[in-house]
Amino acid sequence: MAYVANVRTFVRVYELGSMSAAARDQRCSPAVASSRIAELERHLGARLFNRTTRALTPTEAGQLFYDGAREILSSIETAEGRVMAAADAPRGTVFVAAPLGLGRRVIAPMIPAFREAFPDIAVRLRLTDRAVDMSAEGLDLALHLGPLVDSTLKFRKIADCPRSLVAAPEYIARRGHPRDGAALVEDGHDCLNLRFPGATEFRWTLATPEGHRSFAVSGPLESDDGDVLTDWALAGLGIALKPEFEVAEHLASGRLVRVCEATPPLPVPLACLSPTRTSEDPKLRVFAERVEAACRAALA
Known part of the structure; x- marks a missing residue:
């Protein structure tokens, strides 16, 4: 298993570009991660990374070894998954990302029952509202709200969200x-936008009598945290x-009310994304099944 650990550490160093980041990912010290890479290099008889005080970059040999290393780990995980499935004892670690709200x-509250x-x-x-790079x-x-961008990922739709x-009665009384x-734009309403690095313009696509129409909206406040927008x-x-499930309690209490009812926003798909089919790995399959059930219940 030492060789497998060395290969797994190599892959994470290659992908993260940092020995310390890979060590954190693998739950070991930087010294242990470095020794694993050194042992792998001795075994292969080739240097896998060029190291300077500022950067860690793969050598040509490292680039050649990476694809094969990924295949090795994938084969091992598939084989382990089959054994665990036969034994009906899924085990291991699931690394999952989800939007903050x-x-x-939904996800965090289901974890205690799942662990039991x-x-x-x-x-x-x-948890992050930013797009994640799964590899x-x-x-x-990764739980994803919105259309699929990376076509290399497996996309399993859970439900439409x-x-x-929405706005507070105090805002409506004032503005x-x-x-x-059209009133959003013409009357210059303050729109609270979810902004990430690289975003240049915000457009909300709404359902109008003439069909779907995109409106350029703006406002003085932006955040990369959806719950901050709700608080504002x-x-x-x-x-x-x-999303309705994030503000349902506030709508029910009257602290928020719906606006622009004549042109409501379109629902977005909620999906579970994965680099490979979750059915091939028992731990991923059972986790995905529990997540999907919890999400469907929350959106019902």
């Missing part, structure tokens, strides 16, 4: 109640485009 409200049912499966949950970040699964444009998308909307600072 979904993760906090499958105590040999560890879960590493990463670079070593993820097994309804969305609403008026926009009835449609509750404080009367603007209008937010939110």
Whole structure:
């Protein structure tokens, strides 16, 4: 198993571009990660990385070895999965990412029951509203709201997620109640936008009597955390485009109300993404099944 650990560490160093980052990922010290790479280099008789004080870059030999190393690990995981499936004892670690709102409200709350049912499966949950690079970040699964961008990933649709444009009664009393998308733009409403690095323009696609139409919206406040936008909307600072499950309790209590009802936003697909078919790995299969059931219940 030492060779497998060496290969796995090599792959993570290659993908993350950092010995310390790979060590954190593999739950070992940088010294152990470095010794694994050195041992692998001795075994292969070739240097796999060029090391300087500022950078760690793969050599030509490292680039050649990477694809084969990924295949080695994939084959081992598939073989292990078959054995575990035969023994009906899934075990291992699931690395999963989810949007902040979904993760906090749906995924994290289901983990205690999941761990009780499958105590040999560890879960590493990463919550972010940013797009994730599944390969670079070593993820097994990612919950994704929106259309699929990376066509190399396996896409398993869970459900359509309804969305609403919402604002606090205090904001409406101050700025008026926009009835449609055109009023958002024409009346200069403060729209609360989810911004990530590289975003240049915000457009909300709404369902109009003439069909789907995209509206360029703006406002003084932006964040990369969807829950921050909800808090700002509750404080009367603007209008937010939110998944219904994230604001259902606030709509029920009247702290938020729907606006632009004549041109509602389109629902977005909620899907489970993975680099490979989850059915090939028992731990991923049972985790994905529990996640999908929890998500469907939350969106029902």
